[in-house]
Amino acid sequence: MNITISYLGTILLKKGLLTEEQYKDLLVKSERQRAKLQNLLDIANSKRVHPDTTAITAPEIIASFDLVISGTTDRVLNEDTIMEALAEELKMEYRRIDPLKLNMDFVTKLVPRPFALKHLIVPLEQRDGVYILAVADPFNKTVIDNLELTKKIKIKPVLAAKGDILKTIREFFGFRASVIAAEAETTNAIDVGNLEQFVQLKGQGEIDASDSHIINAVEHLLNYAFEQRASDIHIEPKREKSFIRFRIDGHLHLIHTLPKKIHPPIISRIKMLSHMDISEKRRPQDGRIKTNHKNKEIELRVSTMPVAFGEKIVIRIFDPDILLTEIDKLGFEEREGRLYNGFLMRPNGIILVTGPTGSGKTTTLYSSLKKLSTPEVNIVTVEDPIEMVLEEFNQVGVRAAIDVTFGNILKTILRQDPDIIMIGEIRDKETAENAVQAALTGHLVLSTIHTNDAPSTITRLIDIGVPSFLLSSTIIGIIAQRLVRKICTQCKTQIQLTQTQISGLLLKENNYTVWHGKGCKECRGTGYKGRLGVFEIIEFTEELKAKVTDKVELSILYPICRAQGMVSLKEGAIKKMLDGITTYEEVIAITG
Ligand SMILES: [Zn+2]
Numbered sequence: 001m002n003i004t005i006s007y008l009g010t011i012l013l014k015k016g017l018l019t020e021e022q023y024k025d026l027l028v029k030s031e032r033q034r035a036k037l038q039n040l041l042d043i044a045n046s047k048r049v050h051p052d053t054t055a056i057t058a059p060e061i062i063a064s065f066d067l068v069i070s071g072t073t074d075r076v077l078n079e080d081t082i083m084e085a086l087a088e089e090l091k092m093e094y095r096r097i098d099p100l101k102l103n104m105d106f107v108t109k110l111v112p113r114p115f116a117l118k119h120l121i122v123p124l125e126q127r128d129g130v131y132i133l134a135v136a137d138p139f140n141k142t143v144i145d146n147l148e149l150t151k152k153i154k155i156k157p158v159l160a161a162k163g164d165i166l167k168t169i170r171e172f173f174g175f176r177a178s179v180i181a182a183e184a185e186t187t188n189a190i191d192v193g194n195l196e197q198f199v200q201l202k203g204q205g206e207i208d209a210s211d212s213h214i215i216n217a218v219e220h221l222l223n224y225a226f227e228q229r230a231s232d233i234h235i236e237p238k239r240e241k242s243f244i245r246f247r248i249d250g251h252l253h254l255i256h257t258l259p260k261k262i263h264p265p266i267i268s269r270i271k272m273l274s275h276m277d278i279s280e281k282r283r284p285q286d287g288r289i290k291t292n293h294k295n296k297e298i299e300l301r302v303s304t305m306p307v308a309f310g311e312k313i314v315i316r317i318f319d320p321d322i323l324l325t326e327i328d329k330l331g332f333e334e335r336e337g338r339l340y341n342g343f344l345m346r347p348n349g350i351i352l353v354t355g356p357t358g359s360g361k362t363t364t365l366y367s368s369l370k371k372l373s374t375p376e377v378n379i380v381t382v383e384d385p386i387e388m389v390l391e392e393f394n395q396v397g398v399r400a401a402i403d404v405t406f407g408n409i410l411k412t413i414l415r416q417d418p419d420i421i422m423i424g425e426i427r428d429k430e431t432a433e434n435a436v437q438a439a440l441t442g443h444l445v446l447s448t449i450h451t452n453d454a455p456s457t458i459t460r461l462i463d464i465g466v467p468s469f470l471l472s473s474t475i476i477g478i479i480a481q482r483l484v485r486k487i488c489t490q491c492k493t494q495i496q497l498t499q500t501q502i503s504g505l506l507l508k509e510n511n512y513t514v515w516h517g518k519g520c521k522e523c524r525g526t527g528y529k530g531r532l533g534v535f536e537i538i539e540f541t542e543e544l545k546a547k548v549t550d551k552v553e554l555s556i557l558y559p560i561c562r563a564q565g566m567v568s569l570k571e572g573a574i575k576k577m578l579d580g581i582t583t584y585e586e587v588i589a590i591t592g
Contacts, residue, residue: 003139005030008058008082011089017077019070026062033061050113050170054120057136057162059083074489079161080521087159090138095124096521097134097164104172104256110151113173119143122168124158134160134168164521171224178217179262214265218273222300222315224255226293228524231317235270237263237310248524249485249531250358267304267311274302282306286385289315296320299388318388325367330360331533333575335565339537340479344368349476350435350445352426354457360483360533361448362387365422368446369393372420380413382406383424398424410434414441423447429465436466439474453569454480454538455557462550472545480536482569482590484582487515488523492580501584505574515580532581534572534590539564 009026012018018026037056045051063079075081080096087094102124110123110131120136121143133144135157144155221244225233230246242263244256258266271278274287289300299318304311332340343351351368353361366388369379373392384398384406394416396409406423407430413421414437426432426449439445451457457478461471497505497512517527538544538561547556567575570591576582 002055003058003086003137005058005061008062008086012062012077012082012085015085015088016071017069017081017085018067022067022070026065029065030058030061033064037061037064050117050173052117052166054118054162059086060162078490079163080490083159083161086138090159092138093156093158095132095134095158095160096525097122097124097160097168098521098525099168099171101525102168102172104175107168107172111147113169116169116173117166120162120165122160122165122172127156130154130156133157134165136160136162136165161521171220175217175220175224175256178213178220179258214262214269217262218266218269221256222291223293225315225317226298226319229319229322229530231319231322233313233315233317235263235266235313235315237307237312239309242266249526249528250483251526263310267313270302270313270315271304274300276302276304281311301385301387320388323363323366323388324370324390325363327367327371330364330367330535331576332535333567333572335567336535336537336572339477339539340535343477343539344372344444346444346476348439348442348444350439350447350474351476352457352478353446353448353481354451354454354478355448355481356450358483359481360531361481364479364481364533365446365448366390369420369422372444377419378417379420379422380416380418381422381424382409382413383422393422394418406431407434410438414438414443418443420444420446425449426461426464432461432464432466436470436474440470445474451480454478454536454566455554455561458548458557459552459554462552468548468550468552472540472548475540477537477539480569482534482573483531484534484573484576484586484590485528486530486532486581487583488517488520488527488529490522491518491520491527492516493518497584505584505587507574512578514577514584516583516585527583528586532576534569534576536566536569536572538566 005026009018009023013020013023034056037060041052041056045053059079059082062082063077067077069075069077084094106125107123111121116122119140122134124132124134126132131153133155135144138157138159144157147153148155221233225246228246228248230248232247234243234245234252236243236245237260240260242258242260243254244258245252246255268278271285271287273289276285276287284303284305287302289302291298291300297320301316301318302313304313327341328337353364355361369381370392373379378394379392380394380396382396382398386395386397389395396404396413398404398406398409406425406427410423410431411434421438421443423431423435423445424447426435426447435445435447449457449460451460457480458471462468492515494513495516497514502510502512517523519525519527523529541564544557544560544564547560570587573582573587573590577584577587
């Protein structure tokens with residue numbers, strides 16, 4: 001039995017997810033929308049090996065209108081919300097399918113792909129001997145009865161969104177099919193057991209990597225990582241298995257456990273794509289892959305490293321949407337944004353961004369250069385290595401082996417008539433001196449340095465050996481930054497800070513309402529989606545310059561910075577927590 005628009009619409013109306021007006025509008029427009037969606041599906045299917053031949057459903061049609069739920073500002077009536085309401089009405093359990101929590105073997109063993117696709121079902125797990133089966137159609141009892149009979153099992157159906165089910169089928173059956181086929185092939189070859197063929201096989205590493213199954217598996221993996229907004233993919237050989245982990249919003253998640261046999265050809269395939277020497281397995285190598293995803297170019301930086309059980313590969317994903325953004329979207333509060341934009345307007349001097357690895361310094365620098373980039377200015381960057389290749393800039397990669405270092409390349413760069421120079425990182429006296437030199441000769445210099453906060457950057461530079469009067473005459477401002485995860489807007493809920501939390505943060509009031517994410521499909525159950533910068537900025541005012549001497553101490557600098565209005569990283573993070581952008585946990589994570 002198919003669920004009709006009017007049946008579903010009535011339920012949504014009753015639950016306050018649709019207004020009377022939206023409901024009437026839906027009834028009028030739904031048939032034309034169904035035809036439109038069917039047309040889009042036909043086009044998509046024509047390119048698919050495994051087409052989705054199921055009919056367009058009522059939840060899909062309603063969700064396709066992207067209706068904003070009345071009484072909210074940004075919550076959209078998506079398939080997830082619709083199905084959850086339907087499940088509630090039918091007193092069924094509702095499941096958001098989190099692919100990261102599924103076991104690939106279990107999902108793909110019960111029924112073959114065509115069957116799963118046709119009936120839109122996905123086995124999720126086994127609980128007390130009962131198979132938990134995700135279904136998109138709550139009234140399709142026949143399929144379940146038949147499965148119970150033929151497989152001699154007990155099944156408990158749970159409702160899930162059709163989109164979720166389709167995605168899981170594609171991801172799991174696709175990846176599994178590739179892995180199983182590739183594994184079967186290598187197993188057969190080894191089973192021959194004769195030494196000659198075994199040696200031959202070992203010599204065929206390159207051919208294995210070109211095997212269509214391996215090619216498919218690698219492609220699946222990359223696309224899956226892009227979809228999950230992963231910043232890094234780790235492929236790690238263990239004694240018996242190989243682990244695939246993704247870093248998403250700064251945290252690692254285990255994604256797949258693969259048979260060990262598949263590890264070497266997958267590594268070889270990735271090395272091939274990144275133009276590395278495949279036969280070289282004992283020394284670390286670096287490479288790049290340029291690829292496309294949803295019409296945008298994504299750059300992957302690949303590095304290999306020999307570890308105890310084989311070669312480990314890490315793929316860093318440079319998604320321009322994540323690495324380059326508008327200055328206003330980096331997370332600056334009003335005062336910080338005004339100060340920073342002011343720094344960028346200055347014709348010459350040094351702007352320093354400081355923070356640990358992974359604190360978003362590169363995004364800040366790239367986004368700043370992008371803003372400054374016009375046909376009239378010559379922007380040169382020196383990086384180790386070049387993080388993301390951008391046509392507008394002239395980028396030079398540090399190569400210590402042939403003596404192209406941060407320190408000595410700058411002399412060459414200055415002869416190339418640059419206006420703006422970005423130095424990846426100031427690590428030593430030579431680089432610092434060259435940066436100062438460039439600033440004194442009329443250039444705007446942007447760079448990063450490793451310090452804990454903005455004020456201690458001054459003492460750090462003096463420790464490196466830069467005379468204080470040179471700092472005073474060149475530095476425009478210093479920005480310390482960290483990244484906090486943003487609460488997922490789809491599952492955001494209010495909570496109260498506990499008394500311990502309030503006193504731990506040294507807050508003054510007795511009660512604070514804050515927010516956190518309960519976890520939903522949008523955020524893969526983590527409660528977070530995306531990240532934002534927290535900033536601590538000091539401007540090198542005349543007053544501050546006057547206090548910077550070769551013997552200056554933090555205890556002198558800090559009160560001046562505060563008096564000028566500097567908001568500390570901790571205060572900045574707390575503000576973002578009270579504004580409902582991030583959580584208490586994230587504040588603690590960056591401030592300790
Ligand atoms: Zn969520």
